[in-house]
Amino acid sequence: RQEWGGNLATYQRSGASVEVLPCREDGSVDVEASAALLDERVRWISLTWLPANGGLINDAAALGQVARAAGVPYFIDAGQAVGQLPVDVQALGCDVLKSAGRKHLRGPRGTALLYVRKGFLDQLESPWVDVSGRPFETAEQPVALRLALQVAIAEALETGIEAIAERVQGLAVLLRERLRELPHVRVHDLGRGPRSGLVSFAVEREAAPVTRARLAQQGIQVGANGVPYTPLDMQARGLEGVVRASFSWLNHQADIERLASAL
Numbered sequence: 116r117q118e119w120g121g122n123l124a125t126y127q128r129s130g131a132s133v134e135v136l137p138c139r140e141d142g143s144v145d146v147e148a149s150a151a152l153l154d155e156r157v158r159w160i161s162l163t164w165l166p167a168n169g170g171l172i173n174d175a176a177a178l179g180q181v182a183r184a185a186g187v188p189y190f191i192d193a194g195q196a197v198g199q200l201p202v203d204v205q206a207l208g209c210d211v212l213k214s215a216g217r218k219h220l221r222g223p224r225g226t227a228l229l230y231v232r233k234g235f236l237d238q239l240e241s242p243w244v245d246v247s248g249r250p251f252e253t254a255e256q257p258v259a260l261r262l263a264l265q266v267a268i269a270e271a272l273e274t275g276i277e278a279i280a281e282r283v284q285g286l287a288v289l290l291r292e293r294l295r296e297l298p299h300v301r302v303h304d305l306g307r308g309p310r311s312g313l314v315s316f317a318v319e320r321e322a323a324p325v326t327r328a329r330l331a332q333q334g335i336q337v338g339a340n341g342v343p344y345t346p347l348d349m350q351a352r353g354l355e356g357v358v359r360a361s362f363s364w365l366n367h368q369a370d371i372e373r374l375a376s377a378l
Contacts, residue, residue: 116347117142117166117173119192123346131159135347136178142166142305142348146177153185160187165195168345168357169315170287170304172200179208188235194218195361197228198267199283199312201276210235219283219312219363222267223260271364279364283312286362286371290314293375300378303357312362315340318378323356326378333377337361 116135126133137148144162153160160182164175175191182189190211196202198219204212209232216226229251231239241250271279291314294300299319304310318326323339330337338359342349349355360374 116351117163117168117171117345118161118347119163119167119194120343120346122161122192126161136160136162138351141307142171142352143307144173144178146174146181149178150181150185153181153187157185157187159190161190161192163192163194163345165193165199165311165313166305166345166348167195167313167359168303168305168340168348168354169313169359170310171306172309172311175209176207179206183208188238195311195313198271198276198279199363200280204230204232216264216267218361219279220264220267220271221363221365222264225257226260226264274364282364283362283366284309286366286368287312287314289368290360290362290371290374293371294378297375297378303352303354314360314362315357316360317354317357323358326358330374330377335374335377337374 116138123133134152137145137152139145160178162173162175162178164173165171166173179189188210189208191207191209191213193202193212193214195218197214198221202212209230211232212230214220214228216222216228217224236250239250243253245253287310291302291304291310294302294314294316301317301319303315303317304313317323323341327337327339338361339356340349340359341356342354
């Protein structure tokens, strides 16, 4: 139910009928209950691995096993995962996986990564045809941005994805603990197991965009997600908006106290 609003709109515009995978009380996908829903009508399974509105890490590999057993194509939105967690597409069992370059890889805006399983590629049809001859790419390429993305990937690999995951998750745990000490702040993260480096919260009697603007004036950059970002989940939880702090391996413990003091 954490599907990105843009993805939902794309499915609906294509004429697809969208059904929400069952979730557990902590918001994570219920793999067993989802398996019971798969029948001949299902043409595509889409999962947001690390939802944008905080904390949760869905069991993408377990859902991949279900998809493979049912013979249903499986797509993973890994926009918040690549660069933050180790990613093994074989272990995940996905047919398609995509991610933005600008997020946890710390690459430039306007770049992205797309994986398509070789045996599945022939089943897809690109929405355009270009002289490049490469599906899902155009002949016009921002060379400087692609080179910058290459550098970002190299730096992440040199640092070590496992080391990045440990650092990011450790900082997020400390921030959650610090925010819970503030009586006027409520943490809105989902999940019960290990959580990601995305920490969502709200300040009492202050809209998320107002909090974001106030912190920006103090040189602190956070996100403010409204209902259109993840409409199904936000509506299910009765939330109008959340503030999101996203950690990377470039952050330090001092950033936690700075944010808490500003709040």
